[in-house]
Amino acid sequence: MSFPRNVAALRGRVPLAVASAVALMLVFLPGADGAPAQSRQAVQTVPKSVVRSADAALPTVTVVATGGTMAGQSDTPTSFQRYRAGTLLMEDMLAEVPNLDEVADVNSLQFGNKGSGGYSIAELYDLSLAVDNALRTSDAVVVTTGTDTMEEIGYFLDLTVQSPKPVVITGAMRPWTVIGSDAQANLFNAIVTAASGKTAWFGTVLMLNDEIHAVRDVTKTSAYRMDTFQTPELGVLGYVDDLKVRIMRMPARALRVFETRGSVVTTANALRNWRTPFDLTTIDKADLPRVEIFYNAQEAGGEAIDAWAAAGVEGIVTAGTGAGGISGAAGQARNRAVQAGVMFASTTRTGSGSVYGGSGAVFPADSLNAPHARLLLMMALAFNDGVEDTRADFVEWASLQADITSALPALSTSGSR
Incomplete structure (x- = not known):
């Protein structure tokens, strides 16, 4: 990862001074494996770059397969919508993909084989732990x-994944x-x-149709089109060409x-800023509460909310x-x-x-859509007791922002350019 190339990638999107500073910081981004920082100067340490050297062995990538359309068996070679999802095994599919040995050392884990909607929250708990476990020995998943x-x-x-190594989710239409x-x-x-290492520290990203999206912001917009995934307002993170x-x-x-x-960017500092508090190894899957979504409409009734509260639902997301x-x-x-103890x-x-504002047990979800907010509310409820602590965790990760001004060089107003 060269300094000039990163500046070029940012030019035209942010001021050149900021682009140059961020590009310089990228060179010193902490290693995603959590390795000890390498000494650069006698007065401080800077963690190693995530970039693999040109002469290093191919990265190891584990493909964790759960099924879906990608693993579908069609009725005929032209039955685009008539197929049985979650039929083919990833091991066999990888054997049909050419030139993988030029990209990575690839292995696979067949976690499951069914449609995405068939997985329970408890199974997603197991999937997250399986991904973290794979990242102990692989460079990416x-x-x-x-x-x-x-x-x-x-x-x-x-x-929930605790490793900052690249995690890329994909599928097919x-x-x-x-x-x-x-x-x-x-x-x-x-x-x-995944093998490029360029999405280390990004959290989970989605790659479909040659486009890379931040999974926090992306959403499916079409039932059939191959460019179905879009990131409203913010756009893609990048492309694969x-x-x-x-x-x-x-x-x-x-x-x-x-x-x-004011601190040096070390691996320990980076991990502290990057990780969410939602470490699944500290709770049981049964601790994940039930959270539902209420979709508002003209003169919508409140009976569904009353029924969910009576049924013991702990959280409700309103799509207003x-x-x-x-x-x-x-x-x-x-x-x-709310009087019955439900948080929203x-x-x-x-x-x-x-969405901003709200008070007490009604939390603003910022730019999260309802399905995403449901998962964050589920986590905040599982890892906290009481409205105040639950709200603090929810709001922090819903309104995810970054302020790197303290890491940028100071700009002088004394005539320097």
């Missing part, structure tokens, strides 16, 4: 799954066995992305690594109109549920934009 709930599975991993399938290219490019992985911007999750607050508004009846039901997250049903 690719997770394959169905696209129906891919953004939810990906965000669950983003919130057409089954493996039809003509013109996107499955083979998506699998290959996801492995290319042939074997070139081009990163055009860094997500806030990665930029938090540089929030030095505009900036998070809900009907009068739903608002009254929410008040009753407020989102917008518009597809983009942020």
Whole structure:
């Protein structure tokens, strides 16, 4: 990763001074394996770069397979929508992908083989632990799954995987066995992305249709089109062109690594800023509470909220109109549920934009959509007791931002340019 190349990637998107500083920091980004910092000067230490040297052995990438359309067996070579998802085994699929030995040392783990919507939250708990376990010995992990709930599975991993090594989730909109399938290219490019190491510290990213997205922000927008995944307002992180992985911007999750607050960017400091508090090894899967989603509409009734509260649901996400508004009846039901101990997250049903404000047991979900907010609320409830602590964790990770001004060089106003 050369300094000039990184400046070029950022030019035109942020001021050149900031681009140069960030590019310089990228060179010293802590190693994603958590290795001890390497000495650069007598007065301080700077962790090693995540970039693999040119003469190093190929990176090891583990593909954790869960099924989905990618592993689908079609009725005929042209039955694009008639197929049995989660049929083919990843070991056999990898054997059909050419030139992998030029990219990475690839192995696979068949975690499951079914549609993404068929997985329970308890199974996602196991999947997250399986990914972290694979990252103990591999340089990166690719997770394959169905696209129906891919953004939810990906965000669950983003919130809970404790290793900052690359995690790339992918799938396909057409089954493996039809003509013109996107499955083979998506699998290959996801492995290319993971093996590049360029998304270390990014959290989980989604790679489909040659595009790399931050899984926190991405959403599925079409039932059939291959460019279904879009990131509203913010756009893609980068692209995969042939074997070139081009990163055009860094997500806030990665930029938090540089929030030095006057300290040197060491691996320990970076991990402290980067990791969420949601370490699944400290809880049992049974501790993950039930959280539901209420979709607001014109004159929507509040009976569903009342019923969920009576059933013992601990959290409810409201997908409101505009900036998070809900009907009068739903608002009254929410008040009753809060009195019963239920906590709420407020989102917008518009597809983009942020929700702010809220008080007490009603938390603003910022730019998270309702399915993503549901998972974050689930985590915040599982790892905290009481409204105040739950709200603090939820709001911090919902409004994920980064302030790296303390890590940038000071700019003089005394005539220097």
